[in-house]
Amino acid sequence: MFTKKVKSLLAVGLPVVLAASVVVIAPASAGGKVTRTQGQEVSYASYGAEYANVATTKDGDDSCSWYNTSKKDYSGKTLRVLTHAIPNMGKPTALHAKQFEDLTGAKVEVEHVSFGDLYAKQLRSYQTDTNQYDVVFNGSYQIGDFQQYYAKVPDSITKGNGSLATLTPLYKALYKWDGDTKLVGIDGDRHFLKYRTDVYENAEAKAFYKKKTGKDLAFPKTWKEYNLHAKTFNGYKPAGQPAGVKFTGTTEITQKGGLMFGAFIDRVAPYAKNPNVKGGFWFDENMVPQVNNPGFVAGLTDFVDATKYMPVGGKNFDLSKEIESFGRGDSLLSYTWDDAWSKSNEPTSPIKNKVKAAPLPGAEKVWNRVTKKWDTPKGGINYAPYIAWGWSSAVTAASPQKQMAFDYLCFWGNQANHKLDLTIGDMGVNPARTEDFKSDFWVKEMNWGKPAVDSWLATMQNYEKNTNRVFDLRVPGVSDYMTALENAVAKALAGQATPQKALDEAAKEWNAITKRVGITKVKSAYQNVIALEDNIK
Amino acid sequence: MKKGYPRFFLLPGLILLIAIIIFPLLFTIRVTFSSWNVSQSGLNFIGGENWSEMARDVRYWGSLLRLFYLSFLTVAIQYVLGFAIALFAWKGIAARRFFRVLWLIPMMTTPSLMAIIWRSIFTEDIGALNGLLNRVGLDPVNWLTESGPANFAITIAEVWQWTPFMFLILLAGLLSLPKEPFMAAAIDGASAWKTFARVTFPMMAPISIGAIMIRLIDASKIFDSVFTLTRGGPGNATETPAAYIFQRSLQDFQIAYGSTLALTYLILAILTLTIIGKVFARLSKPKGI
Structure with missing residues (x-):
């Protein structure tokens, strides 16, 4: 019974x-050796001593969370990933590859190369039709060169509960091509101004400036003011200056081949990006290059002038040198990417809590390429922030493992990973999602000063709203165009040519590049850039 | 059949020659007539466009002129220094063997590594040289961002690296010289200078020419020090053809145009070095023969 x-x-x-x-x-341990439960704490600690002190966070509820990823079984499958050298972008790629392997049972082969090789290796793979990679990392400005080789990012990642659904509208637009999202946006970059508060908020320094110039001191609103401040405070001794560090006016990226084109764009944009002129900042409607118009020349003239107020060796700084120099307290002002900002906010920084952020300076006049005259901007100053390229990734159209590749990238940037990656300075991940713009995270978890954080977040919000922004020239051959530009700017900075002559040479070279790449091809691709510049939905 | 049989032994060498020299050369020539670049791969035909563009490329011709100056200057200094050191080593100094090895160290170091070390010395903000100048109360020098100092820095790096090569060849030459002419000079009461000018130097001429030619061939490819120290800057003040071709071909991916530049560079280098070799040979020929 x-x-x-x-x-x-x-x-x-x-x-x-x-x-x-x-x-x-x-489902929680489908293919991998790690079992996850919903909402379980995420920690990088088991992935090496370097992550021992990294914060932990609760797993998100997005579609690619640790828990949801652990339900996938990719045992016996291999993913080929091409990424940048460690640490910048290379470090998170390798870390998330290991985690993805642990969760899904997949094998992820990660190849780390220099930035130049990142481009070259991709190009070789596509031109020879050898299909060497499933996932590639790149600078988002290269989208014009490679978009035809990328698979469309599925809505499951960009919408609803996808990990990229909370990207701000600005960055969502940045990763699209002809209406389709082609890049997985894992980073969000922009250029902005960094200034030292131990000068700008110091009574003695204000009095010094007033005495020297007869003007009140506030962070620079125009590039002319920027240069004037750099000149006035070059050699000054601020109250909070680190011992043994000579104080100079400005630290900028000036090295040919060291991303100097970004600094150049910052300086020329407000002189040349006229909010009343639509249809092209880099070219006019007939694809005539604008890089030698008076707006560009005015910006370059300021750039050349500023070299007098740079630290020793400052005329040969690449991005890493700029970060290092401003981070150790070499100068009053700097601009370009977030990195120097993060560096100055690190716990050991000698200028911690002495730096604030602001939008890039503007110009008191702006060139009108249609009327061929200078316009006086509404409100007296024309602002035209450069939304500089950041890191992005893509799945190749020829990949036999597209689903796994997208799952990997989606996991790479899931809510929990994104949050933790933001807290690790050398990962190369910067804020671009709505949840990133809350000051609590930066103040409490990153231990950054609240006034500094507020100024930074306000700057980013300002860029979200600004409708007169400048973007990279995202067309085929962009590297050639930028190299030609850098070569011309370098000649002007070295005093080998006047700004006008140098930029005339650049324009001539641009015409040759356009001819070489094909005017129809470039013009067609440039419409995507114009859509961003002119805020066309 | 038997007669032609030995020719088959030439086949492996011939295949290798075709594979690594003749085919790449012919292919490069073909590429120069195409528009192969970043967005257009493959061999289309555009006639002589690349060649006419090269003829108008001021930057390329400027880099060639710079190469003439840099290679002749650096090789001349290397020769003078190398000869002086070889004479010291030849005449006999204390711990000769030790110094011989010591002098060879720069040459045995990887060129790009050596250039990185020089960069850390010349770097303007945290470099050793400006630190030294600062200690003795002198203003820092813009070693890498001003045309004159930047060329000086490259010259120093090149001379440092390759003087040992001259030393090695010239010392070997000195050691192989017959003793009789020197004994005759000593009997005639010739001074040290006269012995050098009338005996040592003329007898060393063929070896000197060989050493100079080898170094000139090598110096015509100056790249490592330029790329690492200055990247051709400031502006284009230190850009050599190799650096420029690298930029065009492997950074801008103008494969066809880069090939045109490289081919022209090769032809010019062969022509120039042949002429120099002939001139040297004529100059070194004993009078009356």
Whole structure:
């Protein structure tokens, strides 16, 4: 009797228990060796000593959370990833590859190369049709060169519960091409001004400036003011200056081949991006290059002038040198990417809590390429912030493992990983999602000063709203165009040519590049840039 | 059949020659007539566009002129210094073997590594040289961002690296010289200077020419020090053809145009070095023969 009851119980109960275990337990450890539960704390600590002190956070509820990713089974499958050298972008790629392997059972082969090789290796793979990679990382400005080789990012990642659904509208637009999202936006970059508060908020320094110039001191609103401040405070001794560090006016990226084109764009944009002129900042409607128009020349003239107020060696700074120099307290002002900002906010920074952020300076006049005259901007100053390229990634259209590749990238940037990556300075991940713009995270978890954080977040919000923004020239051959520009600017900075002559040479070179790449091809691609510049939805 | 049989032994060498020299050369020539670049891969035909563009490329011709100056200057300094050191080592100094090895160290170091070390010395903000100048109360010098100092920095790096090569060849030459002419000079009461000018130097001429030619061939490719120290800057003040071709071909991916530049560079280098070799040979020929 008892045996019969047990048998009937087992007959009904066992399948139920087995079925339940399939639903509750098995999906959380489908292919990998790590089992996850919903909302479980995420920690990088087990992935190396360098992550021992990294904060932990609760797993998100997005579609690519740790828990949801652990339900996938990619055992026996291999993903080929091309990424940048460690640490910048290379470090998170390798870390998330290991985590993805642990969760899904996949094998992820990560190849780390220099930035130049990132471009070259991709190009070789596509031009020779050898399909060497499933996932590639790149500068988002290269989208014009490679978009035809990328698979469309599925809506499951960019919408609803996808990990990229909360990207701000600005960055959502940035990763699209002809209406389709082609890049997985894992980073959000922009250029902005960094200034030292131990000068700008110091009574003695204000009095010094007033005495020297007859003007009140506030952070520079125009590039002319920027240069004047750099000149006035070059050699000054601020109250909070780190011992043994000579104080100069400005630290900028000036090295040919060291991303100097970004600094140049910052300086020329407000002189040349006229909010009343639509249809092209880099070219006019007939694809005539604008890089030698008076707006560009005015910006370059300011750039050349500023070289007098730079630290020793400042005329040969690449991005890393700029970060290092401003971070150690070399100068009053700096601009370009977020990195120097993060550096100055690090716990050991000698200028911690002495730096604030502001929008890039503007110009008191702006060139009108249609009327061929200078316009006086509404409100007296024309602002035209440069939304500089940041890191992005893509899945190649020829990849045989597209689903796995998108799952990897989606996991790479899921809510929890994104939050933790933001807290690690050398990862190369910067804010671009709505949840990133809350000061609590930066003040409490990053231990940054609230006034500094507020100024930074306000700057980013300002860029979200600004409708007169400048973007990279995202067309085929963009590297050639930028190299030609850098070469011309370098000649002007070295005093080998006047700004006008140098930029005339650049314009001539641009015409040759356009001819080489094909005017129809460039013009067609440039419409995507115009859509961003002119805020066309 | 038997007669032609030995020719088959030439086949491996011939295949290798075709694979690594003749085919790449012919292919490069073909590429120069195409528009192969970042967005247009493959061999289309555009006639002589690349060649006419090159003829108008001021930056390229400027880099060639710079190369003439840099290679002749650096090789001349290397020759003078190398000869002086070889004479010291030849005449006999204390711990000669030790110094011979010591002098060879720069040459044995990887060129790009050596250039990185020089960069850390010349770097303007945290470099050793400006630190030294600062200690003795002098203003820092813009070693890498002003045309004159930047060329000086490259010259120093090149001379440092390759003087040992001159030393090695010239010392070998000195050691192989017959003793009789020197004994005759000593009997005639010739001074040290006269012995050098009338005996040592003329007898060393063929070896000197060989050493100079080898170094000139090598110096015509100056790249590592330029790329690492200045990247061709400031502006284009230190850009050599190799650096420029690298930029065009492997950074801008103008494969066809880069090939045109490289081919022209090769032809010019062969022509120039042949002429220099002939001139040297004529100059070193003993009079009356």
